[in-house]
Amino acid sequence: MEFLNNQLFGNSLREWLFALASFVAVAAVILAIKTFVGRRVAVFSKRTSNVWDNLIADCLQKIHLIPILVLSLYLGSLLLTLPGVVKVVLTKATILVLVFEAAILTVHGVKFWFEHFKQEKLESNPEAVTTLGSLSFLLRVVVWVAAALLALDNLGINITTLVAGLGITGIAVALAVQNVLGDLFASLSIVLDKPFVIGDFIIIDQYMGTIEKIGLKTTRIRSLSGEQLILSNGDLLKSRIRNYKRMNERRVVFSIGVTYQTPHEKIKAIPQMVKTIIERQEKTRFDRGHFKDFGAYALNYGFVYWMQEPDYVLFMNTQQTINLDIHQAFEQNGIEFAYPTQSVFVNASDPSNIET
Secondary structure (H helix, E strand, O other), X not given: OHHHHOEXXXXXXXXXXXXXXXXXXXXXXXXXXXXXXXXXXXXXXXXXXXXXXXXXXXXXXXXXXXXXXXXHHHHHHOOOOOOHHHHHHHHHHHHHHHHHHHHHHHHHHXXXXXXXXXXXXXXXXXXXXXXHHHHHXXXXXXXXXXXXXXXXXXXXXXXXXXXHHHHHHHHHXXXXXXXXXXXXXXXXXXXXXXXXXXXXXXXXXXXXXXXXXXXXXXXXXXXXXXXXXXXXXXXXHHOOEEEOOOOOOEEXXXXXXXXXXXXXXXXXXXXXXXXXXXXXXXXXXXXXXXXXXXXOOOEEEEEEEEEXXXXXXXXXXXXXXXXXXXXXXXXXXXXXXXXXXXXXXXOOOOHHHOOO
């Protein structure tokens, strides 16, 4: 075995064999641990509802072979006497590979979290899924930028100037796309504050419709007449928004007018008559009803009641029933609805004043 003492690149063959054996042993141990722990965690994760053990099992399976081999090679090289340049290159290469592997696993973790959130919230909070999808993308960009900066710093490049330059460039870009960034942050505000969600019926100024999609820059609204309205998120948050989907109860105000020839007793009976009709309906709560004023051609009444469910079709059906019952009750009691009329009274006491 004397040949094992022969020197090769400053190390004996025995030392090279030990380094090779160490490389193989470390790689085998890491792969064995990865496989064993990964399987155990995968089995355990199926028994629990916790998402974190699923994430750990998934990340263990996603660990690539190259970082394991590079790390094993570096650890095996510690048994050898290598030139300084080789050691530096090997150390820097190992750090670079591990940094980018960590970035890959972090990005995978962000994607895994977003997919889990998407499955949980897609039906109940779809607009959050849309916006947090973009947030997930921004987080991944940040991870890769941080990994690139660490890699450059590891290579001996002064990143202070680079970071400062990126800061100045970022300010310039932010000024150039401030409207886009404003809409982006408005989108995040909509998701966090939730002034409306997909499916809500809203009114903004003269526009009205149902929310279809909340994007990074714009929100899509389907109007009552069928066309799609596209409004920027920034403009939406600056507007006064009326959200009818958040209505718990619907307040209904209506008026009726009867003729001046209506007898006094029937005038007094009308508020109670209408109150009885309203209270007879389902999902209604009577508020008030009064003979409110003497109009130009009618005695005017005002009535207020609450629909205990906000559904618009239910409200219209109920109001139609109330109107029909009021019409029937007035017809049965000989009460006439008023309509615009004008009476002209002519004083004919002096026949000579009348021209023929």
